[in-house]
Amino acid sequence: MQSHIAVGLYNYWIVVFLMMAGFYIVVAQGNFIKKIVGLNVFQASVFLLYITLGKVRDGTAPIIGEGIQIYSNPLPHVLILTAIVVGVATTALGLALVVRINEAYGSIEEDEIHKQDSES
Amino acid sequence: MIADHFPALQIVIPLLCAPVCMLVRHKDWSWSVALIASWASLAISWELLLQVQASGVISYKLGNWAPPFGIEYRIDLINAFVLLIVSAIGAVVIPFARESVRHEFGLNRVYFFYTSYLLCLAGLLGVTITGDAFNLFVFLEISSLSSYVLIALGRNRRALVAAFQYLVMGTIGATFIVIGIGLLYAETGTLNMADLAKRLAAEPTSRTIGAAFGFLVVGISLKLALFPLHLWLPNAYAYAPSMVSAFLAATATKVAVYVLLRFLFTIFDVELSFGEMPLDTILLVLSVIAMFAASAVAIYQNNLKRMLAYSSIAQIGYMVLGISFANVNGLMACILHLFNHALMKGGMFLALGCIFYRISSVRLDSMAGMGRRMPLTAAAFLIGGLGLIGVPLTVGFISKWYLVLGAIDRGWWPVAVLILLSSLLAVVYVWRVVEVMYMRPVPDDAPEIEEVPPSMLIPTWILIGASVYFAIDTELTVGVANQAANFLLGNGR
Numbered sequence: 001m002q003s004h005i006a007v008g009l010y011n012y013w014i015v016v017f018l019m020m021a022g023f024y025i026v027v028a029q030g031n032f033i034k035k036i037v038g039l040n041v042f043q044a045s046v047f048l049l050y051i052t053l054g055k056v057r058d059g060t061a062p063i064i065g066e067g068i069q070i071y072s073n074p075l076p077h078v079l080i081l082t083a084i085v086v087g088v089a090t091t092a093l094g095l096a097l098v099v100r101i102n103e104a105y106g107s108i109e110e111d112e113i114h115k116q117d118s119e120s
Numbered sequence: 121m122i123a124d125h126f127p128a129l130q131i132v133i134p135l136l137c138a139p140v141c142m143l144v145r146h147k148d149w150s151w152s153v154a155l156i157a158s159w160a161s162l163a164i165s166w167e168l169l170l171q172v173q174a175s176g177v178i179s180y181k182l183g184n185w186a187p188p189f190g191i192e193y194r195i196d197l198i199n200a201f202v203l204l205i206v207s208a209i210g211a212v213v214i215p216f217a218r219e220s221v222r223h224e225f226g227l228n229r230v231y232f233f234y235t236s237y238l239l240c241l242a243g244l245l246g247v248t249i250t251g252d253a254f255n256l257f258v259f260l261e262i263s264s265l266s267s268y269v270l271i272a273l274g275r276n277r278r279a280l281v282a283a284f285q286y287l288v289m290g291t292i293g294a295t296f297i298v299i300g301i302g303l304l305y306a307e308t309g310t311l312n313m314a315d316l317a318k319r320l321a322a323e324p325t326s327r328t329i330g331a332a333f334g335f336l337v338v339g340i341s342l343k344l345a346l347f348p349l350h351l352w353l354p355n356a357y358a359y360a361p362s363m364v365s366a367f368l369a370a371t372a373t374k375v376a377v378y379v380l381l382r383f384l385f386t387i388f389d390v391e392l393s394f395g396e397m398p399l400d401t402i403l404l405v406l407s408v409i410a411m412f413a414a415s416a417v418a419i420y421q422n423n424l425k426r427m428l429a430y431s432s433i434a435q436i437g438y439m440v441l442g443i444s445f446a447n448v449n450g451l452m453a454c455i456l457h458l459f460n461h462a463l464m465k466g467g468m469f470l471a472l473g474c475i476f477y478r479i480s481s482v483r484l485d486s487m488a489g490m491g492r493r494m495p496l497t498a499a500a501f502l503i504g505g506l507g508l509i510g511v512p513l514t515v516g517f518i519s520k521w522y523l524v525l526g527a528i529d530r531g532w533w534p535v536a537v538l539i540l541l542s543s544l545l546a547v548v549y550v551w552r553v554v555e556v557m558y559m560r561p562v563p564d565d566a567p568e569i570e571e572v573p574p575s576m577l578i579p580t581w582i583l584i585g586a587s588v589y590f591a592i593d594t595e596l597t598v599g600v601a602n603q604a605a606n607f608l609l610g611n612g613r
Contacts, residue, residue, distance in 0.1 A: 086265075090261070117278060
């Protein structure tokens, strides 16, 4: 069952890649919208991590029924539903702040805003 | 009986009053709702502390689902004490908010402010009371999201950028915490803190547990603004509305310190945190740098709110230093300083709020002669400043005393010397303000101003007065801190 193990690990490699990519975007980009996109990618990696943790090999959906012996753990999936909601709220608030920043400064570039702040 | 449900009501009252505030819309009504909710929270947390002192740990099953499957609210001495700190600060600042908020916002936005304030209060209390690791994350995000809103309500447009930066860093911190909790769940199959502690103690430290430990410590350190993860804090506190700076400075980072204590000592045990992981050295070095670097930067600030923000980073350094000692006196110093710093810093931010209310500036150069123009407010600021230095007869002295004792118990003499040296830096930044307030003459063109209304002055003096009172009558604070420290170290179990 080599292929199963490799498939199982694939998910974790994607988690690590998304996490690092998202984190890099947050740190490296000066544009506030891009920062929020990076933050979303970063959070999505954690969603995938939890979902992968809950998956049981050959398991079905956790429904009681005839002939169902092995089923995936529903708890991490439910937990991550909450985390997704939190992520959506964070994104919404972040975007609202970007709109306000754009109204106040006329720019959403970090450098430009710092320049305006140091001049005034 | 209703008293059995106090743990749930502690959260439910502010959480439900928040939408009520939103619906009533009227500025005085929404203020009254916020006032009732925060005073009810204070009464409940006081009652809970008495209950815990009388009969030990309270376990409340939410919705009557038995832990570890259901969510449990678990109140022991330490979180009962933190609940009291948070709700007491909330109850004191809300009367102050009425005039201050009216002055700082347009009238039509006032009810938004009270709504987010109540959500923030509910979130902070929830983080403190919960006995479930994932629930802790959810409450942490409730409090963080509402505090981003509160900070963004500041009048200066820089408040928006500060709130955005806080949002980005706070979300990264929270996501790190979720990763840590997820890894712990993967290893143990439980989320209940007491159950986690039991199962972690039973198995050897695997790489998963080590990774979870690292993610959690870094995530929580971001939330508590441990040097060098403090970058979000100075601007957030400097440009937030006065009342928000006072509330957040006195509660938000304190709750994060509590979460760190909870994870390091209750969930992981002391041997793992400080034996297998070299965390004591890391925390020691970072907190000492925080004490010196942040105090030194504070000296050069012209904006006094920013100065107090940097001073907060230094003071958080003292708390974390107490944790790094991992002995009874060190933890006592940490827990005492949670309380003491909340009083002093809350009081000082409120005093600055009073000054801002009259002269619309918190810059050092506009403080000339403030000791004569607003004598009571300036005196409050001065006493708070003496507390930050750690002068005897202020609460700052009590916490530093135990901190030095902790360093000596641990055999770290040089650290004790460093604690005293860093206090000298606090002397410098407090003296700068005192010199301008008391020694400089009132400028000739300065308009006549009177003291602020009593509704602002009394809350300021309650906090400052308490910071002197608890230096003289230390029975409550030192007693609770001692029991809590022994409990955390497992001596009192």
